[in-house]
Amino acid sequence: METRKTIETSTSSVWIDDGFIKVVKRPNTNENLLDAKEVVAAIRELTGGASSPILVDFRNLVSQDEEAKKYYAGWFSENKESACALLVGTAENTKIANQYIGLSMPIIPTRVFKDEKMAIEWLKQYL
Secondary structure (H helix, E strand, O other): OOOOOEEEOOOEEEEEEOOEEEEEEOOOEEEOHHHHHHHHHHHHHHHOOOOOOEEEEOOOEEEEOHHHHHHHHHHHHHOOOOOEEEEOOOHHHHHHHHHHHHHHOOOOOEEEEOOHHHHHHHHHOOO
């Protein structure tokens, strides 16, 4: 039986699933710049620096400060990650996801989804 390597950070669980990175925020997460740097370090460790589509499950995210948003957008753009799907569930985390896109203006394709299967289907075109 194959086991996947999962890296646990203070705010997220991070692993590779079907060729893309999956980041799942912990319940009641309030994320800051240090947390974002920790998540990016986990992604780097798993990918060895290779580009990959990323699914970020925001459904447990309560807040994300401006520095964290800018850091993520800059890092994803600089490392030419292929695409980012943001999975949301509530009005609050939908607002955070839309603010991330609107204010940080990531240069990689980035979309918000309420349905995980649709998000994964969209990401598959970037594998």
